[in-house]
Amino acid sequence: MKKISIFSIFFLILFPAPALDLTGLQDSLSEIFSSSVDDNEGSTTFRSMNIPCGGRTESLGTVFTAICDDASFFDYNPAASAVLEKSEIAVYHNTWISDSAQETLALTRRNGSFGYSAQLKCFYVPFSEYNLYGDRVASSYYSETSLAFNTAYNFLSGYTFKGLTLGTNAKLAWRNVPDYTDNQNDSVISGSGLEQSALGIMADFGLLLRFSALKAYQDREPNIKVGLSLNNFGIALTGFGSSVKKDDDVPSRISFGLSYRPFQRFTISTEIRKPLVLSDLSASTKLSFGVGAEAKITDFFAFQSGFLLQGANPRISMGSEFEIKGIKMDVAYTFDLTSSANPINHISLSAKMTFGDRGRKEAMQKVDEAYLAGLKLYAEGYYTEALYKWNEAIIIAGSEPLDMRYEPAIQAKNAAINFNSSKFELESMYSIDFEE
Numbered sequence: 001m002k003k004i005s006i007f008s009i010f011f012l013i014l015f016p017a018p019a020l021d022l023t024g025l026q027d028s029l030s031e032i033f034s035s036s037v038d039d040n041e042g043s044t045t046f047r048s049m050n051i052p053c054g055g056r057t058e059s060l061g062t063v064f065t066a067i068c069d070d071a072s073f074f075d076y077n078p079a080a081s082a083v084l085e086k087s088e089i090a091v092y093h094n095t096w097i098s099d100s101a102q103e104t105l106a107l108t109r110r111n112g113s114f115g116y117s118a119q120l121k122c123f124y125v126p127f128s129e130y131n132l133y134g135d136r137v138a139s140s141y142y143s144e145t146s147l148a149f150n151t152a153y154n155f156l157s158g159y160t161f162k163g164l165t166l167g168t169n170a171k172l173a174w175r176n177v178p179d180y181t182d183n184q185n186d187s188v189i190s191g192s193g194l195e196q197s198a199l200g201i202m203a204d205f206g207l208l209l210r211f212s213a214l215k216a217y218q219d220r221e222p223n224i225k226v227g228l229s230l231n232n233f234g235i236a237l238t239g240f241g242s243s244v245k246k247d248d249d250v251p252s253r254i255s256f257g258l259s260y261r262p263f264q265r266f267t268i269s270t271e272i273r274k275p276l277v278l279s280d281l282s283a284s285t286k287l288s289f290g291v292g293a294e295a296k297i298t299d300f301f302a303f304q305s306g307f308l309l310q311g312a313n314p315r316i317s318m319g320s321e322f323e324i325k326g327i328k329m330d331v332a333y334t335f336d337l338t339s340s341a342n343p344i345n346h347i348s349l350s351a352k353m354t355f356g357d358r359g360r361k362e363a364m365q366k367v368d369e370a371y372l373a374g375l376k377l378y379a380e381g382y383y384t385e386a387l388y389k390w391n392e393a394i395i396i397a398g399s400e401p402l403d404m405r406y407e408p409a410i411q412a413k414n415a416a417i418n419f420n421s422s423k424f425e426l427e428s429m430y431s432i433d434f435e436e
Helices: 002-014 023-032 071-075 078-082 360-379 383-398 407-419 423-430
Strands: 088-095 101-111 114-130 136-155 164-176 198-211 224-238 252-263 266-276 288-296 301-309 315-324 327-335 347-354
Touching: 071 078, 071 088, 071 101, 071 114, 078 101, 078 114, 078 136, 078 164, 078 198, 078 224, 136 198, 164 224, 360 383, 360 407, 383 407
Parallel strands: none
Antiparallel strands: 088 101, 088 347, 101 114, 114 136, 136 164, 164 198, 198 224, 224 252, 252 266, 266 288, 288 301, 301 315, 315 327, 327 347
């Protein structure tokens, strides 16, 4: 009952009655941010690549390049798949503006330091054509569909330093324009939409650093993350109905993000983005800035809020994540100058299901047990046996499914060898090499 009550109260706060009039607030924001109008806005194609998939990322104001801890990392930092704790499948629904919407399906998996994933995303909006007399003569959907494949690797992963993670996405996108009609007889012209349809070929590149500093709690997870990402670098081709030619530039951008978790249940993140028009950098839009925060109220309920300033259209978002029978659900609402309260839009939902960690937690327990057993044996004077245990911890940590350096055991082993005068005698006696 507690879960239902909390969510019900939050839902009523998050989604006000349709009669709510936001016109005054929108007018005020328009006046405040009028100086941020960017004349270059809207000069690129495949604009749906800038629409967040929804859910938690939407709640955080899309400030996700550094956080990147679930399957929605695709749109922000491709390096994240190599450090996700568990395999995951996620579905997202984002009600954008008017009748438009976006659906997303993502799957992620990780083997040791290697991560690989796939994402399918489709943005669509009804397309109706009317003749000169106002009669509807054609009805279909305009859509933009993208498929992304991801690989990432975490280099130099260890117990203390969590490694340098690099990743990439390879993307194919298709813009589908429906066929239109002949103005003379209202008949649909077969293949006419293909002329304006387009194929996008793009790639993302990402970097992620994770470490701990200024930490007011104890656990092994890093509390600071730094992310750098290059998104949507590529080309779009159109004119398939006749002669293929280059379309407008795709919406490329560079993003830099920083995430900090000072307390175990509170995270704050900030991000700077620079959109780019690769064929003419002078036509690129202005820098955008965002900030987001997440508070984990209980083990099953978290609240997020975010702010994004991009051009003259500030976005304020809020949402929550809650868990029901092992499935994480996210609900988010975003208000900006294109939002409507009647009917309500800019609502996004997501559902995420994890499928285990492929034995990483169990392997880590074995590493810890071997390390602690070595400490106990060394304290009791059994130096050789202690070295064996520390070697065991190092070997388990360095193999699948962990694939990491376990510095506590390495440091303990080296210290024991350096302070043990019988080191060479032990190596000769047991025909083993205790050096790193």
